[in-house]
Amino acid sequence: MDTAIVWAVLFQPVSQPALDTMPSQMLRHNLAKTGGNYDYHAVIQQQIIQKLVRKLQHIALPFTPRILEIGAATGNLSVRLQELWPHAHFTLTDASPEALRLAKQRLNPKCQSVFKVVELADLPPEGHFDLIVSSMVLHWLPDAVNMLRKIIAALPPGGIFAFALLGQGSFDNWRRACHMAQVDCGLWDYPTAAQLRELPGVMVVQERMQSFFESAEDFLLHLKAIDALAARPGYRPRSIGDLARTIEAANTIRPFVINYEILFGACHTTAGLADLPPQPLLL
Helix, strand or coil: CCHHHHHHHHHCCCCCCCCCCCHHHHHHHHHHHHCCCHHHHCHHHHHHHHHHHHHHCCCCCCCCCEEEEECCCCCHHHHHHHHHCCCCEEEEEECCHHHHHHHHHHCCCCCEEEEEECCHHHCCCCCCCCEEEEECCHHHCCCHHHHHHHHHHCCCCCCEEEEEEECCCCCHHHHHHHHHCCCCCCCCCCCCHHHHHCCCCEEEEEEEEEEEECCHHHHHHHHHHCCCCCCCCCCCCCCHHHHHHHHHHHCCCCCEEEEEEEEEEEEECCCCCCCCCCCHHHC
């Protein structure tokens, strides 16, 4: 595919939010345009949700737990959690009203559910929750580790916080291509497992997942489809020439594999969780 066409698709129309706009705002824009095609393209994200749910299925919660999902998007995680706790009271937050509208259509109407438009920067929200969950969202914050610390501090006695996010080892082949092309890389500095393990009471499990793409162009267009083009704060795409050199370098890497380092983490207080073993929450 011609680089000029890729550039135009990625960064046009002009009304699209700037590349380093927070992804929640990009999601609002693109959901309105595409009618919610995010779920069709977000295969890895849905696989990660399935893994997170499997890690949570044996935890001890009240019969009618209060569950908060941070960055719920179209509700994939909460839909699966409803199967585990059909009597739960759910609160879903996201910065996109359009995404929450789709989530409301998907959740079981028999469950009590509240939908709140909340920006990531305004976390943690007020309220008392038995379980707080978040999948593939918090790594988009400039200081994800500090936000995790705030959420943990807000946990009530007996509360559990479980999350999945990208680790620093993600997208290593794209970083390699940028280095080969001598182009500044716009990827975020995702947290490391070591940083998360320094947080009080946090257990972390690292898992590696992969996606195969026919070309670097396909990879970039996939990122656009799932609203994951937001670059780290302060970064600007330099020129179409830089993009062309990076794509050329990336296409010498065969097969073109994108690695995802997924950090599954959990923290729980001990009060009220006598039946929960002290270690294996994420094993």
